[in-house]
Amino acid sequence: MIIAEQKPLKEIIRNLEGHKKILVAGCRSCVAICLAGGEKEVGIVAESLKLYSDMHGRIWEVDEITVERQCEKEWVKEIKKIVLGKDAILSMACGVGAQVMQETYPDIRVVPGLNTSNMGAPEEQGVWREKCAGCGDCVLHLTGGICPIARCSKSLLNGPCGGSQNGRCEVNPETTPCAWDQIYHSLKKLGKLELMEEIIPPKNWITSHSGGPRRIVKQEAILTSEEKAVKGGME
Amino acid sequence: MKAGSNLEKVLEAGHFAVTAEIGPPKSANPEVVRHHARMLKGYADAFNLTDNQTAIVRLSSLASAVICLQEGVEPVMQMTCRDKNRIALQSDLLGASALGIKNVLCLTGDHQTFGNEKGAKNVYDIDSIQELLIFRKMRDEKRICGGEELEEAPKVFLGAAENPFADPFEFRVIRLAKKVNAGADFIQTQAIYDMERFEKWMEGVRERGLDKRVHILAGVIPLKSVGAARYMKNKVSGMIVPDSIIDRMKRAKDPKAEGVKICIEQIEYLKTVKGVHGVHIMAIAWEEIVPEIVRQAGLYPRPTV
Ligand code: SF4
Ligand code: SF4
Numbered sequence: 408m409i410i411a412e413q414k415p416l417k418e419i420i421r422n423l424e425g426h427k428k429i430l431v432a433g434c435r436s437c438v439a440i441c442l443a444g445g446e447k448e449v450g451i452v453a454e455s456l457k458l459y460s461d462m463h464g465r466i467w468e469v470d471e472i473t474v475e476r477q478c479e480k481e482w483v484k485e486i487k488k489i490v491l492g493k494d495a496i497l498s499m500a501c502g503v504g505a506q507v508m509q510e511t512y513p514d515i516r517v518v519p520g521l522n523t524s525n526m527g528a529p530e531e532q533g534v535w536r537e538k539c540a541g542c543g544d545c546v547l548h549l550t551g552g553i554c555p556i557a558r559c560s561k562s563l564l565n566g567p568c569g570g571s572q573n574g575r576c577e578v579n580p581e582t583t584p585c586a587w588d589q590i591y592h593s594l595k596k597l598g599k600l601e602l603m604e605e606i607i608p609p610k611n612w613i614t615s616h617s618g619g620p621r622r623i624v625k626q627e628a629i630l631t632s633e634e635k636a637v638k639g640g641m642e
Numbered sequence: 643m644k645a646g647s648n649l650e651k652v653l654e655a656g657h658f659a660v661t662a663e664i665g666p667p668k669s670a671n672p673e674v675v676r677h678h679a680r681m682l683k684g685y686a687d688a689f690n691l692t693d694n695q696t697a698i699v700r701l702s703s704l705a706s707a708v709i710c711l712q713e714g715v716e717p718v719m720q721m722t723c724r725d726k727n728r729i730a731l732q733s734d735l736l737g738a739s740a741l742g743i744k745n746v747l748c749l750t751g752d753h754q755t756f757g758n759e760k761g762a763k764n765v766y767d768i769d770s771i772q773e774l775l776i777f778r779k780m781r782d783e784k785r786i787c788g789g790e791e792l793e794e795a796p797k798v799f800l801g802a803a804e805n806p807f808a809d810p811f812e813f814r815v816i817r818l819a820k821k822v823n824a825g826a827d828f829i830q831t832q833a834i835y836d837m838e839r840f841e842k843w844m845e846g847v848r849e850r851g852l853d854k855r856v857h858i859l860a861g862v863i864p865l866k867s868v869g870a871a872r873y874m875k876n877k878v879s880g881m882i883v884p885d886s887i888i889d890r891m892k893r894a895k896d897p898k899a900e901g902v903k904i905c906i907e908q909i910e911y912l913k914t915v916k917g918v919h920g921v922h923i924m925a926i927a928w929e930e931i932v933p934e935i936v937r938q939a940g941l942y943p944r945p946t947v
Contacts, residue, residue, distance in 0.1 A: 565772065567808060568808070
């Protein structure tokens with residue numbers, strides 16, 4: 408899932424300056440699970456903004472709403488009634504959701520309420536860790552199911568650097584395990600240690616962001632113009 | 643001969659090689675490198691010019707290496723993967739070779755958060771093993787990484803670093819094997835204070851016959867003070883400094899002299915380790931001490947080959 412955290416309230420307030428009718432819009436998916444932008448957090452932020460507004464001569468009218476998934480137009484369109492008439496949306500979704508919101512309502516300014524960090528997973532309650540950098544050419548089969556691109560601070564492909572010690576990464580020994588130490592132990596458990604001996608050649612980063620913004624097309628899923636017309640009529 | 647560098651010749655002739663480090667300054671002043679090159683001339687077979695060591699912005703290793711050449715001193719140009727992608731690294735290698743640099747050391751590089759540009763976007767397009775692979779391909783196959791042919795290949799003796807003390811320990815010999823298989827002609831190790839662990843590593847190295855395929859130069863760092871020893875023990879990643887060394891430095895009346903003494907003892911010992919073909923002296927910000935160490939360790943004068 409996508410991991411994000413709330414921007415400091417001060418920054419949110421500064422970014423909303425000059426607007427009047429504000430909608431705080433949350434998302435019930437990833438950012439709700441990582442306790443950054445779900446219904447509950449939307450409520451807290453909206454309350455804080457109202458309080459601030461009251462203290463400053465009611466500068467804002469604040470409404471709130473939380474959609475199922477802000478990254479899909481279908482869900483975002485459903486809140487049209489409440490969106491119209493607003494002059495700013497504080498998106499409490501990830502950067503993807505915020506952009507889809509802006510695309511859907513191009514006339515209303517979307518202000519991000521979160522900082523989107525990474526693709527990761529909860530490690531324990533309250534702790535999330537990055538797992539994948541979306542490189543577009545997965546090598547997990549070579550690395551014992553642990554991603555060297557996202558989880559090694561140097562994205563190394565051929566084993567730990569000289570800074571790996573006691574299983575920790577040199578960059579943040581207190582908080583970060585050395586990915587290559589983990590890979591080593593995973594491969595050992597899997598009886599696949601010989602994979603560590605293989606030289607992995609330079610990676611082709613074209614499939615990553617180095618190849619420019621990515622797009623995936625699934626031909627059979629694309630609607631024909633006829634189907635599009637029918638769907639459009641139903642909307 | 644792969645490059646015909648002095649270092650290569652010394653090693654190939656079976657001499658116990660000496661390399662030392664010259665740290666480029668944090669400024670545009672060439673005199674610092676020039677001064678050290680002049681002062682150290684003749685005391686080592688080649689001198690490493692570090693590449694923005696610990697991610698601190700410094701006079702570039704390429705420029706520093708050229709200044710050494712101007713002083714008639716042979717450089718080992720360090721090239722880290724942290725700051726440059728494969729296009730820049732290959733381009734610099736061609737440039738270095740064109741300017742007469744014959745030794746290159748391939749490094750991954752310390753993470754930028756250790757330096758004075760913590761907010762920098764790092765590159766790490768390739769790792770040091772892939773760097774070796776690419777450079778060897780350029781030299782031996784006259785082709786760049788992407789496959790295109792070079793009209794003229796760079797002539798370089800390829801080095802890499804290895805840290806026998808990083809973890810997982812059992813992997814460190816394998817990692818060396820990978821570097822050798824990728825094209826390393828010589829290896830300079832991290833500074834060795836824990837001789838026992840180094841010996842254990844060398845055992846593994848010999849078991850695999852790697853000492854026959856690559857020249858291993860064991861790293862030493864002369865200690866200036868007990869503070870420096872403690873710093874290295876606690877703050878430098880991948881470094882083991884035994885308490886016995888720290889105690890010796892603590893008890894010493896003249897810590898600098900003691901540091902030199904320890905260093906010389908270490909070199910004397912390393913000379914006896916089978917498979918070690920030389921030493922690499924890293925007198926960080928204390929280049930002046932190198933001649934004394936080399937003399938006292940019985941490694942002066944350097945052989946002419
Ligand atoms: S190798 Fe690439 S796709 Fe696979 S987990 Fe890592 S970043 Fe993600
Ligand atoms: S210590 Fe491990 S995780 Fe950290 S940069 Fe080195 S290899 Fe990567």
